[in-house]
Amino acid sequence: MGVENIGWQIDAIRKQWGGKLLILGHHYQRPLVLARADVLGDSLELARMAARRREAEKIVLCGVRFMAESADILAGPNQTVYMPDPLAGCPMADMADYEAVKAAWATLMAASGDWRPVVYVNSSATLKALCGEWGGSTCTSSNARRVFEWAFKQGKRVFFLPDEHLGRNTAHDLGIAEDAVALYNPGQPAGGLDAGSLARSRVVVWKGFCLVHTVFTAQQVGKVRRLDPGAKIIVHPECPKEVARLADARGSTSQIIQYVWAAPAGSTIVIGTEVNLVARLAEEQRGRVTVKALLQSVCANMGRTNERNLLSLLQDWPASNVVRVPDAVKQNARKALERMLSL
Ligand code: 13P
Ligand code: SF4
Numbered sequence: 001m002g003v004e005n006i007g008w009q010i011d012a013i014r015k016q017w018g019g020k021l022l023i024l025g026h027h028y029q030r031p032l033v034l035a036r037a038d039v040l041g042d043s044l045e046l047a048r049m050a051a052r053r054r055e056a057e058k059i060v061l062c063g064v065r066f067m068a069e070s071a072d073i074l075a076g077p078n079q080t081v082y083m084p085d086p087l088a089g090c091p092m093a094d095m096a097d098y099e100a101v102k103a104a105w106a107t108l109m110a111a112s113g114d115w116r117p118v119v120y121v122n123s124s125a126t127l128k129a130l131c132g133e134w135g136g137s138t139c140t141s142s143n144a145r146r147v148f149e150w151a152f153k154q155g156k157r158v159f160f161l162p163d164e165h166l167g168r169n170t171a172h173d174l175g176i177a178e179d180a181v182a183l184y185n186p187g188q189p190a191g192g193l194d195a196g197s198l199a200r201s202r203v204v205v206w207k208g209f210c211l212v213h214t215v216f217t218a219q220q221v222g223k224v225r226r227l228d229p230g231a232k233i234i235v236h237p238e239c240p241k242e243v244a245r246l247a248d249a250r251g252s253t254s255q256i257i258q259y260v261w262a263a264p265a266g267s268t269i270v271i272g273t274e275v276n277l278v279a280r281l282a283e284e285q286r287g288r289v290t291v292k293a294l295l296q297s298v299c300a301n302m303g304r305t306n307e308r309n310l311l312s313l314l315q316d317w318p319a320s321n322v323v324r325v326p327d328a329v330k331q332n333a334r335k336a337l338e339r340m341l342s343l
Contacts, residue, residue, distance in 0.1 A: 022056035132335030167205030235272030
């Protein structure tokens with residue numbers, strides 16, 4: 001079946017369902033999937049949308065599993081969340097194991113009781129539930145700074161997980177000195193933290209990372225500066241700190257889009273994030289702004305969704321594609337997500 005025909009069939013089903021069907025598409029999805037989405041967004045916007053559109057009985061999340069789980073946690077009892085490919089996960093989310101996180105929290109709290117967990121939404125529902133239970137908040141790449149500030153205003157220190165780099169970049173944005181940020185390595189006893197570094201730290205970051213964003217290097221930034229000195233460079237905050245600091249700007253996927261749209265005509269923007277978004281921006285800006293990738297980096301999990309498995313889902317609604325977070329987990333996970341949405 002040709003791609004055009006698939007698109008036409010998807011649209012016909014969307015028309016039948018009207019407002020009772022909501023298709024959400026993350027910015028890293030391929031263009032043919034995004035063309036079928038009702039709403040495009042970064043992970044924060046998609047979570048907000050899932051919480052808002054109560055009339056939609058079926059929510060289809062074209063993204064990765066943690067996004068669909070967040071949608072289910074925030075959805076009402078009349079709503080069911082589906083994924084075109086329920087195996088589209090996020091390796092970074094899997095880097096924070098439930099038992100290891102509990103052990104880390106016990107270590108920190110034994111040293112002093114003044115910690116707030118801040119959990120990146122790129123995490124499992126069970127981890128969000130721990131965060132809610134321990135009085136913490138989730139965050140996304142677009143509001144991490146605000147959530148850190150919320151914790152600091154309460155006189156607390158931040159235990160951030162699972163992305164070391166977003167944690168370090170956010171701490172840096174808030175003017176926190178490098179030696180006040182400690183790394184918790186779950187592979188080492190007590191996370192590899194000694195009493196001195198723990199006492200000094202205002203932020204402890206978990207040793208997790210995104211495979212898609214840690215391929216960007218300071219050398220690549222240097223090469224752009226040499227070959228194209230007029231170009232502006234913007235990167236996602238999941239990039240290592242050396243890259244983030246050499247770039248002209250950093251931001252979530254939506255913030256990168258805004259940056260490009262606000263750029264003056266004739267300029268060149270080099271972007272360090274997943275290549276589907278960069279390619280889409282390059283296409284949209286053709287003839288106005290030159291958009292290039294710092295390096296072509298693909299999120300294979302985002303790429304598991306395509307127009308064929310989207311159509312199959314909409315035709316059959318298989319139970320195996322439903323994403324349902326157990327009620328026992330949902331309650332505390334919702335606390336952590338709702339705290340973020342209220343900030
Ligand atoms: P955003 O929060 O910018 O949408 O990023 C999601 C993500 O998975 C980045 O790797
Ligand atoms: Fe996970 Fe990275 Fe893919 Fe985002 S880009 S979904 S953090 S692997």
